[in-house]
Amino acid sequence: MAAGDPLSNLSDMINLATGGSSGAPEQVNFCKKAHIGGAAASTAVATISGRITSLWMYDGAPSGASTTAPTTAAVPTNATSGALKQTTSAASTKKRLISIVAVSLVTGSIIVYDRVGHQGGLDGTVTTAQTTNLPTSALTRRTSGVGVEAWAEIYTQIGATGTTATISYTNQAGTSSQTSPAFTFGGTGFREAQRILPLPLASGDYGVRAVANCDLVASTATAGAFGITLAYPIAILPLSVVGVGRLWSATRNTGGPVDLGATSDACIAMALHPNGTTIPEIFGQAFFLEK
Amino acid sequence: MALDYATYAVRKNAGRQRFMLAKSSINTVAARTFSSWRAAGFPAAGAAPTTAAAPTEATTGAWGQIDSSGTQRILRVVLSWSTAGGLFTIADRLSHQGGLSGTVTTAQTTNLPTAALTRRTGGVGVMMGLEVYTQIGATGTTASASYTNQAGTAARTTPGVTFGNTGFREASRLIVMPLQVGDTGVRAVASVTVVATTGIAGAFGVTLFYPLVSIPIFEDIHDDVEALIDGGTWFPQVETDACLMGVYHISGSSTGVVSAQINLGED
Numbered sequence: 001m002a003a004g005d006p007l008s009n010l011s012d013m014i015n016l017a018t019g020g021s022s023g024a025p026e027q028v029n030f031c032k033k034a035h036i037g038g039a040a041a042s043t044a045v046a047t048i049s050g051r052i053t054s055l056w057m058y059d060g061a062p063s064g065a066s067t068t069a070p071t072t073a074a075v076p077t078n079a080t081s082g083a084l085k086q087t088t089s090a091a092s093t094k095k096r097l098i099s100i101v102a103v104s105l106v107t108g109s110i111i112v113y114d115r116v117g118h119q120g121g122l123d124g125t126v127t128t129a130q131t132t133n134l135p136t137s138a139l140t141r142r143t144s145g146v147g148v149e150a151w152a153e154i155y156t157q158i159g160a161t162g163t164t165a166t167i168s169y170t171n172q173a174g175t176s177s178q179t180s181p182a183f184t185f186g187g188t189g190f191r192e193a194q195r196i197l198p199l200p201l202a203s204g205d206y207g208v209r210a211v212a213n214c215d216l217v218a219s220t221a222t223a224g225a226f227g228i229t230l231a232y233p234i235a236i237l238p239l240s241v242v243g244v245g246r247l248w249s250a251t252r253n254t255g256g257p258v259d260l261g262a263t264s265d266a267c268i269a270m271a272l273h274p275n276g277t278t279i280p281e282i283f284g285q286a287f288f289l290e291k
Numbered sequence: 292m293a294l295d296y297a298t299y300a301v302r303k304n305a306g307r308q309r310f311m312l313a314k315s316s317i318n319t320v321a322a323r324t325f326s327s328w329r330a331a332g333f334p335a336a337g338a339a340p341t342t343a344a345a346p347t348e349a350t351t352g353a354w355g356q357i358d359s360s361g362t363q364r365i366l367r368v369v370l371s372w373s374t375a376g377g378l379f380t381i382a383d384r385l386s387h388q389g390g391l392s393g394t395v396t397t398a399q400t401t402n403l404p405t406a407a408l409t410r411r412t413g414g415v416g417v418m419m420g421l422e423v424y425t426q427i428g429a430t431g432t433t434a435s436a437s438y439t440n441q442a443g444t445a446a447r448t449t450p451g452v453t454f455g456n457t458g459f460r461e462a463s464r465l466i467v468m469p470l471q472v473g474d475t476g477v478r479a480v481a482s483v484t485v486v487a488t489t490g491i492a493g494a495f496g497v498t499l500f501y502p503l504v505s506i507p508i509f510e511d512i513h514d515d516v517e518a519l520i521d522g523g524t525w526f527p528q529v530e531t532d533a534c535l536m537g538v539y540h541i542s543g544s545s546t547g548v549v550s551a552q553i554n555l556g557e558d
Contacts, residue, residue, distance in 0.1 A: 011296035018364065018526050018558055020293025027525070029416045029502045033469045038451035039433045040486065059450040059469035061418055066450070066472045081472045099523025101505045103378040103540040105322045243322030243542035245378030245507035249523045257524075283324060283378070283467065283540060285505055287525045 007096075007256055007291060016289045017098065024093075024290040028084045032060040032270070034105065034279040036194075037067040043193060045157075047106065047274040051189050052196040054153055054229075055270045055280070056082040056115070069155035070227050073119040073137040076267040083115070084268040089290045095264035096250075096257035096291065102237055102284030103245035108274035110282065112235040112248070114260065115267040116141050116148060117210075120227030124158030124186060124220040129168070129213040134228070136211045141261055142232045145172040145209035151229040152185065152197040152214070159220030162187030167199055167214050167228070172207030186220030196229070196271055234258055234268070245284070257289065292558050294364075294526065302556030303366040308357055314549040316373075319541050320458045326422055326465040326498070327537030327549070328352050328384070337536075339424035340496055343388040343406040346534035353384070354535040359557050364526040365504055367554040372508065375543030380505040381527070381553070384534040385410055385417060386479075389496030393427030393455060393489040398437070398482040403497070405480045410530045411501045414441040414478035420465040421454070421483065422498040428490030431456035436468055436483045436497065441476035455489030465498065465538060502538065503527035529555060 007013050016023025035042030036057045047053045057065045065082035078085050089095035102110055119133040142148050150167060164182040171178045181200045184190050190197060201208070211228045235253065237246045250257045260266040272280050294302070314332040319325045328337040329352075337352015348355055356363075370379055388402040411417050421434060433451035440447045449468045453459050459466060470477070480497045504527045529535070539546055 009296070013524060014299050014526070015293045015295050017524055018293035019362075020295075023293070025525075027416065027527070029418055031418070031467045031469065033450070033452060033467075035450065035452075038435070039453045040451050061467070061470045062475040063470045063472045068472070085475050099525060101378070101507065101523060103322065103505075103507075241376055241542050243378075243540050244376035244509065245505060245540065247505075247507050247523050251524050281322075283380075283505075285502055287523055 016291055026086055026288040028086050028286045030060060030062065030084060030284055032058045032282040034281040035059050043067060044279050045193050046277045046279055048189050049275055049277060053272045053274060054194045054196045055272060069225060070118040070120040072133050075117055075137045075140050076115045077265040078267055080267055082269055084286055086268065086288050089264045092262050093290045094262050095260040095266065096289050097234065097260060098257050098287040098289055099247060099249045100235060100237060100284060100286045101245055101247040102282055103243060104239045105242060105281040106274045106276050106278045107239055107242055108272055110237040110239065111233060111271040111273060113269060114141060114232040114234060115229060115269045116232055117230035118227060120155055120225060122214055122226045124222055124224045124226065127216050127219055129215040131213045134211060134213055136228055136230055139209060141266060145207035147232055148208045149231050150199045150208045150211050151231055152199060152226055153229045154193055154195045154224065154226040156225040157193045158191045158224035158226060159186050159222035160191065161219065161221040163216055163218040163220055165214060165216045168212045170209040171205040172209065174209065178202045178205060185216060191220060294558055303554060307359060307363065307555055307557045309552060309554045310354065310356055312354055312551050316545045316547045317463050318545050319539060320461060321542055322540060323458050324465045324467055325463045325539040327539060329424065329463055339494060340387045340389040342402050345386050345406040345409045346384050347532040348534055350534055356529060356535060356555060358531045362558040363529045363555050365529060365553060366526065366556045368506060369552040370506060370508065372549040373541060373543060373547035375541055376509050377539060377541035378505050378507055380502050380538035382500045382502045382536055382538050383410060384498065384500050384536045386499040387496060389424055389494060391483055391495050392492040393485065393495065394492045396485055396488055398484045400482045403480060403482055405497055405499055408478060410533065414476040417476045417499050417501050419468040419477045419480060420498045420500065421495055423460065423462055423464040423493065423495045425494040426462050427460045427493035427495060428455050430488065430490040432485060432487040432489055434483060434485045437481045438477050439479040440474040441478065443478065447471045447474060454485060460489065
């Protein structure tokens, strides 16, 4: 079988996961602490039930990005702090995610995703189309854009004045200058640091290749700092009880290991969709193999 | 030689060895990380460490599996505990020390640096925890550690973590430490600094450990976990001399008696 061929059967997967056929089984142990930049001066803020919180900057092991928000457009990889930092798969060999297990201090769902692009430096008070550090970098993974989502990610709290915004983007077909429907921006639930706002797409679209600008209708009254993140969701772990772990198994949930691409440098990161207001803390493991 | 389905199917039930454990209940704080090291029962409780040491399967407190000349893996775990759900993690306790104080506010080097790793020597994925052996004080503060990372770079500093007060002071509490930006593991810890006194010296130490597998336990509190499906298709290798221990997360305030049957098989 050539490298990158699908797994044949359970026996094949067991063989790879126990080191046969150059399966390169890999385990990443991780934790996320309930602070950013240390507990004493943490910039992590309380979550809002039902609103997604980014864990990108949370202190942890492997380390988080801490207080360093993205600025210029970049393609994060498995070497970028904030990621799980699994190793790059061998040349032309696909990295595959087998399972993730985790427990959390907060109920909700952990969203595991490949962070395929990000930038920052956008301003919550500018009401012209913002192109600072845009367009986003060309995708090097999920290059078609199919299934890639655009998120507004807030790094420093913006203002309390609610408004709306749109983005101009290139869709999964390569059509540029698509305009998203207007989305709520600013105000409670839509302004806090670490907040992720998944952005809607124009009718007919189902993916994003690049974002060209972000346009606020009105000022939120505080500049803060936010950016555009391009994300490819991979798995969701529902955590229904505080302190009770959950296993996401690719075999059970998707019929087989998740393909992260050949010679993969996927930037596997996490976000939390909480059901409470406690700053989250997470402990778990992720397992990979290669074929 | 790696496993395949046929060999796995046999060895998960009739592997090389099956060992049992029954650990007494310990008090916990919901969703916080706790160590089984000092829990009484079978195998016996481990001693609170003092001088730096690299524990093995022969260390009192370890689960005492028999080493293999080949590659040995956890294939099946049957577990029963508590009246609440949680996450049961089997870990390899790589290095530990003790004798640190919850009232000393200068960089503590007593019984440090930690003993050199004899397993997982590269440090990648090795986790660092502050393990409380005797309860420290109720005054909350922060603590950080100076360590050598997975690349062998010394004098790295962890971000500060909450230390002392409820949830961060109890005996058997294992406060997992975050790492400095860029790091993915730990080879050694040189010192620990507590910013302000917690009010009670108590006793705590640094534990370096490597989680092998984590098993979610749901409402029925009894589970039979096979590596293939319930374990997430992961067959964790138990290295020679591994000092196996439990790391608990539980949704309640005690573990209850923890009993388990662990089947190991060889490739």
